[in-house]
Amino acid sequence: MSSGNGTRRNVQQQHLSSMLVASDPETQAEVRGIFSKVKAYVRPPSGEWNIPDPNVALRHPAEEHRHLQELKASLNAVKNQLSDKNIQVWHQHTNFTNRAGKVIAAVRSAANAEICTQAWCKFYEILGTFKLIPEEALQNCELNSVHLCEAPGAFITALNQYVKTNESTRYCDWSWVANTLNPYHEANGGSTTIVDDRLIANTLPWWFFGSDNTGNIMIQKHLLDMQVFVSNMRRVDLVTADGSFDCQENPDEQEALVASLHYCEAVAALLLLSPGGSFVLKMFTLYEHSSVCLLFLLNCCFHSVSVFKPATSKAGNSEVYVVCLNYDGKEAVRPLLSKLIRSYGPQLADREALLPSSLIPESFLKQHEEVCSYFHSLQVGTITENLRLFGGMTTEQRQRLEHVRDCVAQEYLHRFQVSFLPRSRWISRHSVSPACCSVSSGRPLGQKKQIGSFNERREFQTLSWRQRIERSCHGPWIQRHCTEDSGTGCVLEGPLSTCHIESWYVVSGAALPAVRNSPFCEGGLLNHLNEALVDTAVDWTFVSSCDSCRPASPASILCQAAGVCVLRASAAGNKKKRRCLVFGSGTSWDPRENQAEDVTVTFCAEPPFPRGGCNLLHDGEPLYQQQLLASLIFSLQSLSSGDVLLLPVFSALTRVTAAIVLCLHVCFCSVSYRCPPPTRAVGTVLVCAGFCPEAAAQMLPVLIDVQSCMRGLLGGDEDAGKTQPCGGEQQVLQFVPMEELLTAGLTEFLWSMNSEIIRQKLHLLMQS
Secondary structure, three states: HHHHHHHHHHHHHHHHHHHHOOOOOOHHHHHHHHHHOEOOOOOOOOOOOOOOOOOOOOOEEOHHHHHHHHHHHHHHHHHHHOOOOHHHHHHHHHHHHOOOOOHHHHHHHOOOOOOOHHEEEHHHHHHOOOOOOOOOHHHHOEEEEEEEOOOOOOHHHHHHHHHOOOOOOOOOOEEEEEEEOOOOOOOOOOOOOOOOOOOOHHHHHEEEEOOOOOOOOHHHHHHHHHHHHHOOOOOOOEEOOOOOOOOOOOHHHHHOHHHHHHHHHHHHHHOOOOOOOOEEEEOOOOHHHHHHHHHHHHHHHHEEEEOOOOOOOOOOOEEEEEEEEEOOOOHHHHHHHHHHOEEEEEEOOOOOOOOOOOOOOOHHHHHHHHHHHHHHHHHHHHHHHHHHHHOOOHHHHHHHHHHHHHHHHHHHHHHHHOOOOOHHHHOOOOOOOHHHHHHHHHHOOOOOOOOOOOOHHHHHHOOHHHHHHHHOOOHHHHHOOOOOOOOOOEEEEEEOOOOHHHHHOOEEEEOOOOOOOOOOOOOOHHHHHHHHHHHHOOOOOOOOOOOOOOOHHOOOHHHHHHHHHHHHHHHHHHOOOEEEEEEEOHHOOOHHOEEEOOEEEEEEEEOOOOOOOOOHHHHOOOOOHHHHHHHHHHHHHHOOOOOEEEEEEEHHHHHHHHHHHHHHHHHHHEEEEEEEOOOOOOOOEEEEEEOOHHHHHHHHHHHHHHHHHHHHHHHOOOOOOOOOOOOOOEEEHHHHHHHHOOHHHHHHHHHHHHHHHHHHHHHHHOOO
């Protein structure tokens, strides 16, 4: 293998040499320029760039810098020419004009890189351009890194590739931890949370999500807790921060919108880094006073600060990376750092300015304006060229672009010595595990895709939620009427024997204000439902069923369950009559149909569906979860071998309710769902056949402990007639590890079931 890889690299280098020789001087200069988009600040020898006095920090209003604001206005005027462009057509065009557009494919082919994305290529380029790894780490053969706002994890996998293939670092003992908005936390919204969890799902112990489990680095307690989380590291050599928000609906103010996040990332780095450490911070334009102050502070704390635009960062966007080397250490900045930590939070850059303009040295401001002017000219030049070429390219222009793109890809491989890394040396060596496969096969791996032009998207937001659904890709499906056989083809065959019940543990955190995100359904559907619920205060217990929809009949459900029982019993030679425990009112099921051959039906009070002002919580309401868990525990204590359970659920969007479905999967030979159920206008009924008491006996002590935790957090109130108010202090968020919830069969089952439930709810709301 190694000799083959060496041969491949030699061939690539020979191809590169011949290509560069064949290139004209103009092309060679262009290629060199693409890899040289960097501006460094230079500290004046007079020593006037000093860490600010904390007594004057955060006490003055923000100010505007005339020249910088002129650059901002000029850039926005150019960007506004894109407002009528269809974003998909425009992206297709700019992908072709992107000189570095072939780098990712070249790296994938040459390097076998893990999570080889544009972010991977950008960070590998930064590693190859700057001496990010401190000398002390190299001397001690020990490297420790912290990665903020890191999902999906491409910076980590790029660093892994660099460390393991670079001659100076391959013998380093490397440790890392990372933070990001938790893709599994139901309250994290889709516009800020990256759901691509290919790395996270297989490396969860290395990810820090904080005491409330959200992963929000802009919470002061998280910052301090993270300091404890990394305290086992002898020193922290490198911090990266790649955070941003989705600003595509207000691109003119991207810099201001993300300013507080950048401040929080910088404060976290100043707190965590050891002397001599390095910091890489993604920023955008640097025109606002908040950016001026932040860049000045970083220049006062690090020996070297550069603003870098990687070749692999699309030239038409505002993205730049601030690369800070050789940290003075937090002792030098401690008084100011303490004040910043006291003011830490999502409004850190929104209230008062870090410093008044009068305390920003003129020598710094002049350099900063030069930096901004340089990157402004690069971005404006790229957008202007793209607009010019959008009207049409000649054959000669296309051929030259293709040639430059080939040269840039080969230059990247050669310049940064990209080497092959076998899968066995990846971070997530089991990247073909069920957890990873279930996620990548079903969930969209990234932010929501934009469609149409900017002007069209703005107009779309003015429509009612009904009109938006009608125009969406889900519209025709949502408006179709339900049929009786919905869900019959989706079955969890059990009992599941691969669970490690002894390792289950409770995760609690701040009570959910809403369920905005779920790993167990399509995000677009959930967004549609939440938008509809915001505009329609719905109590589902009073929503009428659709006359044209055909819910599953009690007889068909009982026959389905009885059929499974008879089949299993016959195979085992057991003719004992089975019991079917139904959570629901006997009067809701037609008395003439509530018996099936070989099955005796008994009824029990079902968990009351969430109601009142908590519609956006879905199955995340704490009291509902407690009552659903109580129903599960009662069932496992009451049923005998081979018995049947019919359990209605409102949905299974949260980790708690998904875990309850997993418990049923462990304890029954078969779990399916019928949607819509015969007794409710909303939700579904889980049809669980073939009870296995041995599995239930193992699980019951764990579930009783979870129930005790829930009771404690709810204050012991078990009165089903009272609804727990939304927004309580704490809530059980999870009791089964995500690695087990993300197994392929369960994820597919929940995805299918939740899609049907959400479709049913939207269908009823559209009909009303």
